[in-house]
Amino acid sequence: MLKVENLHASVGEKDILRGINLTVKAGEVHAIMGPNGSGKSTLASVLAGNEKFTVTQGSVEFMGEDLLPMPIEERSRKGLFLGFQYPVEIPGVSMANFMKMAVNEQRKARGEEPLSAAEYLRMMKEKSAIVELDSKLTSRAVNEGFSGGEKKKNEIFQMAMLDPKLAILDETDSGLDIDALRIVATGVTRLHTNENATVVITHYQRLLDYIVPDYVHVLYKGRIIYTGDKTLALRLEKEGYDWLINNYEE
Amino acid sequence: MSDNSRNIIDELEKSDYKYGFVTDIDTDVIESGLSEDVVRRISEKKGEPEWMLERRLKAYRHWLTLEPPTWAHLTIPQIDFQAISYYAAPKPKKQLNSMDEVDPELKRTFDKLGIPLEEQMALAGVAVDAVMDSVSVKTTFKDTLAEKGIIFCSISEAIKEHPELVKKYLGSVVPHTDNFYAALNAAVFSDGSFCYIPKGVRCPMELSTYFRINASGTGQFERTLIVADEGSYVSYLEGCTAPQRDENQLHAAVVEIIVEKDADVKYSTVQNWYPGDKDGKGGIFNFVTKRGLCKQGAHLSWTQVETGSALTWKYPSCILLGDNSSGEFYSVAMTNNRQQADTGTKMIHIGRNTRSRIVSKGISAGLSENSYRGLVRVAKGAENARNYSQCDSLLIGDRCGAHTYPVIDCHNPSAILEHEATTSKISEEQLFYCNQRGLSTEDAVGLIVNGYAREVLAKLPMEFAVEAQKLLSISLEGSVG
Numbered sequence: 001m002l003k004v005e006n007l008h009a010s011v012g013e014k015d016i017l018r019g020i021n022l023t024v025k026a027g028e029v030h031a032i033m034g035p036n037g038s039g040k041s042t043l044a045s046v047l048a049g050n051e052k053f054t055v056t057q058g059s060v061e062f063m064g065e066d067l068l069p070m071p072i073e074e075r076s077r078k079g080l081f082l083g084f085q086y087p088v089e090i091p092g093v094s095m096a097n098f099m100k101m102a103v104n105e106q107r108k109a110r111g112e113e114p115l116s117a118a119e120y121l122r123m124m125k126e127k128s129a130i131v132e133l134d135s136k137l138t139s140r141a142v143n144e145g146f147s148g149g150e151k152k153k154n155e156i157f158q159m160a161m162l163d164p165k166l167a168i169l170d171e172t173d174s175g176l177d178i179d180a181l182r183i184v185a186t187g188v189t190r191l192h193t194n195e196n197a198t199v200v201i202t203h204y205q206r207l208l209d210y211i212v213p214d215y216v217h218v219l220y221k222g223r224i225i226y227t228g229d230k231t232l233a234l235r236l237e238k239e240g241y242d243w244l245i246n247n248y249e250e
Numbered sequence: 251m252s253d254n255s256r257n258i259i260d261e262l263e264k265s266d267y268k269y270g271f272v273t274d275i276d277t278d279v280i281e282s283g284l285s286e287d288v289v290r291r292i293s294e295k296k297g298e299p300e301w302m303l304e305r306r307l308k309a310y311r312h313w314l315t316l317e318p319p320t321w322a323h324l325t326i327p328q329i330d331f332q333a334i335s336y337y338a339a340p341k342p343k344k345q346l347n348s349m350d351e352v353d354p355e356l357k358r359t360f361d362k363l364g365i366p367l368e369e370q371m372a373l374a375g376v377a378v379d380a381v382m383d384s385v386s387v388k389t390t391f392k393d394t395l396a397e398k399g400i401i402f403c404s405i406s407e408a409i410k411e412h413p414e415l416v417k418k419y420l421g422s423v424v425p426h427t428d429n430f431y432a433a434l435n436a437a438v439f440s441d442g443s444f445c446y447i448p449k450g451v452r453c454p455m456e457l458s459t460y461f462r463i464n465a466s467g468t469g470q471f472e473r474t475l476i477v478a479d480e481g482s483y484v485s486y487l488e489g490c491t492a493p494q495r496d497e498n499q500l501h502a503a504v505v506e507i508i509v510e511k512d513a514d515v516k517y518s519t520v521q522n523w524y525p526g527d528k529d530g531k532g533g534i535f536n537f538v539t540k541r542g543l544c545k546q547g548a549h550l551s552w553t554q555v556e557t558g559s560a561l562t563w564k565y566p567s568c569i570l571l572g573d574n575s576s577g578e579f580y581s582v583a584m585t586n587n588r589q590q591a592d593t594g595t596k597m598i599h600i601g602r603n604t605r606s607r608i609v610s611k612g613i614s615a616g617l618s619e620n621s622y623r624g625l626v627r628v629a630k631g632a633e634n635a636r637n638y639s640q641c642d643s644l645l646i647g648d649r650c651g652a653h654t655y656p657v658i659d660c661h662n663p664s665a666i667l668e669h670e671a672t673t674s675k676i677s678e679e680q681l682f683y684c685n686q687r688g689l690s691t692e693d694a695v696g697l698i699v700n701g702y703a704r705e706v707l708a709k710l711p712m713e714f715a716v717e718a719q720k721l722l723s724i725s726l727e728g729s730v731g
Binding site: 048049050051052071072073075076077081082084087088089090091092093097098099101102105106109141158162 | 677678679680682683684685686687688689690691693697698700701702703704705
């Protein structure tokens, strides 16, 4: 589904990704961990197409197509979803309206008719239940005045609405209390199938109690320096990154 | 700024005026230039009574003593007032009795504009007094309105049929001495709408008028007079789109509203005159004087969505004369390319316990200049006056300008006046977020702009709000990143 080879990216003069290799297949869950500033969020942003970063080297294949030349919205319509670490507010635009446009864009890309108002409302109700999102929130402006927890639930709600092939969740667990974490993580798990894949970026093992990863990668200084299974996250939680970093030589 | 934003801005500048077409209709034009003789001929062509001619001449003579105002934040090219033709009317073949008799060419124009002049009108419940090149072509729903005693007709007709009302109210809020363009309008106004709502009557439908400038090189001088008698209510809508032109066209309208005791008037406009091409060539010069007078307990609300014109000079205002009267001004002004807008309002508090509210949303793109100019004046006797003002500016790109000139002039210590202002840009993060959800940059910008303007759009009557939303998006059309 996703094949990243030797990916390099920079912002300004600064190289942030320095040769990422990552293969994600349908049905898999990958966790990306690593110390602050290692390039985790940048990797997510670059895959989504954020123009703040310049890809200087390497290739990315997504669903059999060359991802890098695609505009951001094209990547989205092909099934790539990014759960934002800091969801953006759009004043005056209701969440319901925003998602309706987004859902219909995806449908249009697949050659389908736009949803009727009734169909859309039914879908919204069903999907918001997955993350126990207060239905009142969908009539409010996008992320405006949402609490930290609501914003993150709202990201997963959008993921549910758009039903992506590949979801990249950038620190979706940060800033969540224990209950909200459970709800969000359970929501993500419920959305997981054999047809799609999830990449979760996190600092904490506790998220992985709910979203059990097939692979855990450690990102450091713009490279994946170690890959293990779910037990790696437990060890990192206990021992930190030092044992990996100290053994790592450029 | 990323390439993406640069592209949007470049595309914005390329988007053509969607309603740029010219209708081929036989037009009766007076040769260009302005003189007493021309004023007389206008009056004569319209078959006006002597008193109206006298008023016109008085205004014309006063106009001769005035200079065009220069205080606005506008770069106004020299206008040669002698190069303009002051009268153009589609040649009427005969008096029209039904839709079938309307010139098919004219009907096609209205169809292109999407103006439903026929059965749709009945369904929509809107009465339209369609004004095209100054002469009213057709007024619908007159009978329904007449049952309630409501008068809704062209101003020319009102001058003939209801001289006592016109004499009493015309020029009572905007006298010909008010300003240069008001004087010009008073001298040469060609046509416009007149509306009278009798005491205690609630107008059962939205009244609307569509204006269009059609004949090339003719200025359009609309005159609108709305009188809401004691305890009455009316919602009045005015909207316009003008065909594309090469030379600049002058538009100097006057709108007067008299809101008698305890009456309530809601006046809504969507203005989309031709703004000129991306280099600023052509486009309408729009110098408008709009003002309402509120008597005791009266309420007047102005809502405007301004997307057109090369130059906009417009300050719909409220004189809160009566105790407990209130005024509102809700505005979205959008400028693009080389458009310039200097628009805002005046709230003049004279009566006690008067209230006013101003919500102004400016949107600037391209190389345009967008200014808010407002005055809140509290007179000495205006005990307990309240005003709340909010002026927001949204910038798209980094080559446009947004300016605010709010003036507060308070002569009574019991007044409570609030002013809030913000300036923002559409952020890269917002666009990225929308793009990531599959929206094109063009759709994203349209969405964000509409969200920003929502508070004002929500004040428009339903069908108008939809039209206004489309208009904002049209103005942003072709903005694929």
